[in-house]
Amino acid sequence: MRAYIDSDILIWHLRRERRALGFLRSMRDQQNTLCLGALQRAEVVFFMKPHERMDTLLLLSLFETASIDAGIVDLGGELYREFHPAHGIDIADALLAATVLKTGGKIYTLNTKHFPMRDLIIERAW
Numbered sequence: 001m002r003a004y005i006d007s008d009i010l011i012w013h014l015r016r017e018r019r020a021l022g023f024l025r026s027m028r029d030q031q032n033t034l035c036l037g038a039l040q041r042a043e044v045v046f047f048m049k050p051h052e053r054m055d056t057l058l059l060l061s062l063f064e065t066a067s068i069d070a071g072i073v074d075l076g077g078e079l080y081r082e083f084h085p086a087h088g089i090d091i092a093d094a095l096l097a098a099t100v101l102k103t104g105g106k107i108y109t110l111n112t113k114h115f116p117m118r119d120l121i122i123e124r125a126w
Contacts, residue, residue, distance in 0.1 A: 002105030003032035004096060005063065007040040009108060009125050014044075014056060019126045027108070028062075035105065036063045037096035072098045079117055087116050 005027070013020035027034060041060060048056040076091070076098035083089045089097075093114040100107055106121040115122045 001032050002035050002100075002103065003027050004035045004037060004066075004100050004105050004107045005040070006096065006107060006109035006111065006125075007036075007043040007092070008110045010036075010040070010044050010059065012110075013059065014048075014052065023108070023125045033105075034063045036060070036065045037092070037099045038065055038068045039092035039095050041065045043092060066099045066103060068095060068099065072102055075101060083116055087113060089114050089116075 005024070009020055009023065013024060024034075041063075044056060044060065072095060076095040079097050080089065080091060080094035083094070093111075096107060097115055097117050097120055101117070101120060106123060107115055108123055108125045109115065110125055112122055112124050
């Protein structure tokens, strides 16, 4: 299964949160294909500090990063307009949801309220 990991989990892992490490190990051990949405990768890369560069890039090398095409952008726009007013989702959440709806898989996050879309498979990481 394609397991899309939200950026919050990666950030906790980089902060040495033991639950994040355990979660990522269990995902790998279950033979999941570990994936990131393009904007989730961007959130991590854009905000890493210079001394975090090596650890961050090593972690990110373990994941496939999904591409964003016009269909994903268009669906993401629809999801954003529908769910931003009531749920406060942001562009990164909308594009991740659209990516998973188009490519299949499941989103793992600590912020399940950011993904209220029907037909989306989502699970809290811990």
